[in-house]
Amino acid sequence: MPTARTAALAALGTVGVIFGSILGVYPSAVFAVLLVLLALLVLLDRSLAADPRRLTLARSGATTVRLGESTQVTLSVRNPTQRPGELLIRDAWVPSAGASDEPYQLRLPAGATALLPTALTPTRRGDRPAARVTVRSRGPFGLAFRQADHDVPWTLRVLPRFASRKHLPEKLSRLRTVEGATAIRGRGQGSEFDVLREYVPGDDVRSIDWRATARRGDVMLRTWRPERSRRVVCVLDTGRTSAVRVGDEPRLDAAMEAALLLAAVAREAGDQVDLIAADHRVRAVVTATQSRSLLPRLVDAVAPLQPAMVETDFELITSEVLRRERKRSLVVVFTALEPGALGEGLLPVLPKLAARHRVLIAAVHDHALTELAATPLDAPGDVYAAAAGTRALADRERIASALSRNGVTVLDFPADVFASRVTDAYLDLKASGKL
Known part of the structure; x- marks a missing residue:
């Protein structure tokens, strides 16, 4: 492909044709000669450029990063040809990877290798893949360049923020208090020999x-x-309701934060933690984990999860829990208090689940509904907004009452305190001896 320098020379040739016509020289002859000379120079320049298809490219660097943090992935470029390369390289990533769009410009001697670092600051959780690497090799005259695309696969897994870990010291302190009181009060009442x-x-x-x-x-x-090693099962609903944004993040992200904090505290309590993420099919499973690798395994399992635009199959979730958990466990279902989802999906199968396990339904409360219900009636349209908010809150209360009648504890809290309150509910059950 020709460069801007070629276009500039062609423009100068046009000026020469104009002057030639003034001097009585045939314009067509002058233009033809200049065009042939320029074409020969362009072909010569192209032939002298290093072949970008023969370059060897590879990646190295980070494979994981926490959301909100920055990391670096290095692209190595080797020139195995016998000609030096005047290169312009663009290392493209998906937009949410947070990579710079600035290309690299370098001169790479024959047989040499260059390392090109790319700083990444992802803006979304999940797997962020690298796109193609485009290489332009310019000739020594700067009149033409050769271009080739290279597929250099690399995936950066962006882990959840886990901002709720700031509550860990407080929860662990309370856990020690609960365990001390239980040991004093519970002797003679448990199932482990003392x-x-x-x-x-x-x-x-x-x-x-x-x-x-x-x-x-x-x-x-x-x-x-009292028996120390119990089972805690975190169930993440990844159906359509988990895609609703509460504040700045999807509801699924708030559920992940709460599940990770609960798992961290339960691990310190000596309980075994399982995790199941599902909608109309099972997306992730982490089972029988009590070791120090619990949190890394959970974080790695939930990081790539994304909401699916389908209805959640609670019958599938119930059968999966009953199949995997033979022993009585605490099952925490992170979902939404929506009549359409729970009323038609969970309520029919809930008695079967509650008969075998202790069940908590944890839902993020959307503060926007409260604000909508409290809309001042200053304009005709405000009446409909207030009515919609009031109706939505009434539906949530109705479904929560229906769940409670089935022996289920309902947790409905705003996103900023959601993770903390879910873990508090777990500690309350341990303190009262109901777990």
Whole structure:
């Protein structure tokens, strides 16, 4: 392809043709000679340019970054040809990767390698792939260049912010208080063996250990402590309702924040944490995790999740939970309090789930509905806005009451305190011995 310098020379040739016509020289002959000379120069310049198709490109650098932070991915370019390359390179990424659009301009000698760093500041969670790398190789005269596209695959996984981790010190402090009180109050009431002690009047005779009694000659009693290792199942609804934006983020992101904080506290409590993300099909599963790798595994599993524009199949979710969780567990379903979604989907199958597990329904409250219901009636259109907000809030209360009648605890809080309140509900259950 010709460059701007070629166009400038052609313009100068046009001026020469004009002067030639003034001097009596045939314009067509002058123009033809100049055009042939310029074409020969362009072809020569192109032939002397390094072939961009023969360049070897590869990537290295970060594969993960947390949303809101910056990282760097390096593009290496090697010139295996025998000619130096005057190169213009554009490393393109998807827009949400936050890469600069400025191209790299460099001279790459024959056999040399250049490292081109690209700073990335993603604006969205999920997998951000690299696009094509476009290379232009200019000739030594600057009259023409050769261009080629290279596919250099690379994917940067953008993890959730997990801003709710700021609540961890407070929640862990409360957890220690709860565990201390439970250990004092709960001895003799749990299912894990604690110690043998002598029987005192008033003890439950069903706890007498007759073998120990025979060995020691005194009536010995088995004492028990509350079971420490329980199961907590976080269910993320990734259906259409999770795409609704509450504040600056989709409802799904707020649910992820709450699930991660709950999982971090439950892990410290010695409980096992499972996660299921689903809509009309299962999107992600993390099971039987109690180790220090819990949070990295959960974060990596939820990072690529995106809302699906389909209705959530709560029958699928219920069957998946019942199939995986044989033991009684705490099941926290992160969804929306919408009659269309829960009334027709969850309520019919909820009794089957609540009969086997303790169920919490956690929903992010949209403050915009409260503001809409409180719209001042200053104009005719305000009446409809206020009525719509009032109707939406009434529907939420109706569906929450229906869920509560099925033995389910409903958590409905604004996004800024949602993660903290969900974890508080978990700690309240532990403190009351209901978990």
